[in-house]
Amino acid sequence: MSRHYLMKCVECGSVYEDDGFLLDCPVPHRPSLLRAQYVERRFSPGPSSGLFRYGSWLPAVRCDPVPAAGFTYRAERLGRELGLGELWVAYSGYWPERGGLLETCTFKELQASTVLARLPERSPTLVVASAGNTGLAFMRACSQRRVPLVLVVPDSALPVLARPVPQAECVRLVTVAGDYGDAIDLARVIADRPGFQAEGGARNVAHRDGLGTALLAAAEAIGRLPDYYVQAVGSGAGAIGAYEAAGRLLVAGFPAARTGSRRGGPRMLLCQNRCFAPMFDAWRSGAATAAAKDGPAERAAIARAAAPELTTRTPPYAVRGGVRDVLRESGGHFATADSTETAAAQNLFRTIEGVDIEAPAGVALACLRQAAAQGHIARDATVLLHVTGGGRLRYAADHRLYPAQPTVRARGLSHESVADIVTAPFPTTVCASAREPS
Structure with missing residues (x-):
């Protein structure tokens, strides 16, 4: 299948053709991400208004006309509250009056649509934690x-998985009694079975480049790259995607940030829960890895987190091209917010802007509020705050939602037993090609 991009290893520079599944460089060396190298070097958005407006910079073999996107606006009132004269918000959520049409209410919708668009027509069963x-x-x-x-x-x-239509037969849902790390461990076992394929998380170029379209859209709206990019991170895939997208814009000759990094891109301000912040801790201490232990103290901290979505135990921090490299190269840094600060930030946004935002976005706003108050960001700097999720309360008010129905509850079952159950053959009637719509 002909593709409009190649895959290049950040560490060794080896270049490969993509089959839709490649996640790692086969050359033996330290862990490294792959990046998509697109034939089109110019920034040439298409005529559509959705995600695939940026199809020439997405690793996709098909462009689905359905996926929507968020929108970017200058947040003057919120900026005045924070003491920032040039605050912009990239809103990835549901806010139909303003053009926010992401039905899942988060930027993860951009990721999922791009990952599926990268797959060939006949693919193994996808496994996602x-x-x-x-x-x-x-x-x-x-x-x-x-x-x-x-x-x-x-x-x-x-509760997050409630949808306006009942669960499709082609989706098998497994729940675990623990936390996100336990879900990842079980998903690895399932993905190792024949006919099943791990989505790959941050290692998947479609995952990162799909999320990175939020930065492309924001830069288009602003007219140049922002001086600062602010986002809450769990794995950091979205931040890596934004950094890579900014790099492509610079190569294309797009106007650089005025006071950003030496390379011309934005400085990255990345944010985590204060009670569980493995990447913040590693960055501050200079540790070689950000992997968190799996012990009682760590599990208790995860349980207290205002934003459980940000509690990845093994993020791609020290991997070549990962979060640590992004921070070093952009002149960025980490910050944290506690539950009280996060709730206050969520309330502030809703009061000023009139729509609810998710807890991770609250963490990001709380950290930006601290940085502005402490003078770490100049008042006249162009700041892009990525609200990675919002409008869930509004969406629930506008739609009847059906609760998700687990196929298997893994409590008390071994990983292998669960894998035996969920890897049984799917009905042939639901195993259509990735091209076929519902």
Whole structure:
């Protein structure tokens, strides 16, 4: 299948043709991400208004006309409250009056649509682990396109997975009694079975480049790259995607940031829960890895987190091209916010802007509020705050939602037993090609 891009290893520079599944460089060396190298070097958005407006910079073999996107606006009132004269918000959520039409209410919808668009017509069953929002995005996308999916989530994520249509037969939902890390562990076992394929998280170029379209759209709206990019991170895939998208814009000759990094892109301000912040801790201490232990103290901290979506235990921090490299190269840094600060930030946004935002976006706004108050960001700097999720309360008020129905509750079952159950053959009637809509 002819593709309009190649895959290049950040570490060794080896270049490969993509088959839709490649996640790692086969050359032996330290862990490294792959990046998509697109034939089109110019920034040439298409005529559509959705995600695939940026199809020439997406690793997709098809452009689905359905996926929507968020929108970007200058937040003057919020900026005045924070003491920032040039604050912009990239809103990835549901806010139909302003053009926010992401039905899953988060930017994970951009990721899921792009990952499916990268797959060849006949593909193995996709396996995804999620703390909630990513799972909802893949449930929606795979149900619409009749792509078989095994989704593994913690029990606590079930309320997030409620949808306006009943769960499709091509989706098998597994719940675990623990946290997001436990879901990841079980998903690995399932993905190792023949005929099943791990989505790959941050290692998947479609995952990152889909999320990175939020930065492309924002830069278009602003007219140049912002001086600062602010986002809450769990794995950091969205931040890596934004950084890579900014790099492509600079190569294309797009106007650089005025006071951003030396390379001309935005400085990255990345944000985590204060009670569980493995990447913040690693950045501050200079540690070689950000992997968190799996012990009672760590689990208690995860349980206290205002934003459980940000509690990845093994993020792609020290991998070549990962979060640490992004921060070093952009001149950025980490910040944290506690539950009280996060709730106050969510309330502030809703009061000023009139719509609810998700807890991760509250963490990001709280950290931006701190940085502005402490003078770490100049008052006249152009700041882009990525609200990675919002409008869930509004969406629930506008739609009747059906609760998610687990196929298997993994409590008390071994990983192998669960894998035996969920890897049984899917009905042939639901195993249509990724091209076929519902």
